[in-house]
Amino acid sequence: MIFYFSGTGNSRWVAQFLSDELSDTLRFIPDELGTDMHYTLKDGERLGFVFPTYGWGVPPFIEQFIGKMRVDNVGYLYFVTTCGDDTGMTAEIFCDIVARKGWLCQLGYAVQMPESYVCLPGFDVDPKPKEQRKLDAVPDRMHQIVDDIVDGRGGFDTLPGAMPWAKSHIVRPFFNRFLVNPRHFKVNDQCVGCGICVKACPFGNISLADNKHPQWHEHCVQCMRCYHTCPHRAIEWGRFTRGKGQYLHNRD
Template sequence: MIFYFSGTGNSLWAAEKISIAQGQKLFSIADEIKKNNFEYTLDDSELVGFVFPIYAWNAPKMVVDFINKLKLKNYKANYTFAISTCEANVGYTMRNLKDTLNSKGLELDSGFSIAMPSNYIILTHVKSKTSIEAILDTAEERIEEINTSIDKRENKFEITLGHFPYIKSKLINPLFMKYGIKPKKFFASNSCISCGLCEKVCPTNNIKVDGKPKWGTNCTQCLACINRCPKKAIEYGKSTRDKGRYYNPRCKK
């Protein structure tokens, strides 16, 4: 079974490819949390996989919270892997994830990172279509390599750490979690047609569309709302003004 979290399709695209190649069931972490479902029964040969984006050099809080509540019945050291999609590097994400899993009596046998286009339009600009397609071509090859490693049940960690992983994952990440997520900064411009898509795609049920969308405080900053609005009507303060929006063009969901 493969558990995934994705705001803008990169991780979902990778998770779907791996789940098809490996013949594994796919579960959306956001949907499972909404259903309050944390218990799963494993077959002896079943894999356990986690696929998610990197947020400030760590796994999203939702993913960590989900794993902390996870109960895997019939777990017999089933081969377990994690894949993080990122723009550039992941710091000590896999080390932290391994600690979280170990504290629950679960192992992490392998970990991989895949470079994908950035969806963090608060700080970056969306790349050109040509660059996005080139990055996704390389990512597709990488997904195939990862599939081969999983086929062989390899025990390896192939990740782009980046410079100063300790500082990024252990010091900057907690600061980002405390001060970097400001849902009050989201607003909808007059282009908003009240279609309700932002409410539907929000993984934390943090948006209510009553006329215009309103944001609560439970934001994980996946940026699904802002990137997926069909009218580009959602902004985050002044940071996203006149910038493009990103959703993985190869992800069909």
């Protein structure tokens, strides 16, 4: 069974690839939130998690989901995180989260994919050649991951990058506290009130106000799907997204 989340489609592609190759069931985490979140694995069934790296760690809502879910008969457990650059100590953070459930994470991988974070100065989507280079490297990496999972191997290859401790233990708390905030979303005068962002939000967190402009409610995880999906390039987060690019995996 594979639990996954994806904002702009990278992790969705990875999760779908694993599901196809391993014949394991896929479950999209936002769809699971309204259920009893109680799962029973068959003997020998693997438990996988696929998610984007956010702020050099596991996105807080993934941590909350894992904290609340109940899974019977857990054996081999792995994760794959997609990232634009590097993941800091995401592997250690994930292992701690599942250890609190009494589970052991055997395998962890990071897969570098096109950048989706645009909310701070210096962060933008990748230029097209870089985007293509990253996408070209993904299939080989995925075959390596599938081979490891099929053989039940252990180990971690998670692209920690430079200064992983500082990123995950100093920058990350600041990031989660101050930079994950739906109040900074707004629209510019390109907004035509089409409501595409309302349908795109994986958490149903956006509605249209009386003036037909979107309003963001409190359950935003900052996946940026609304920003990247808007066909009119009308959504901004604070003032730092002005003039920046958009990305969706395969226009997913």
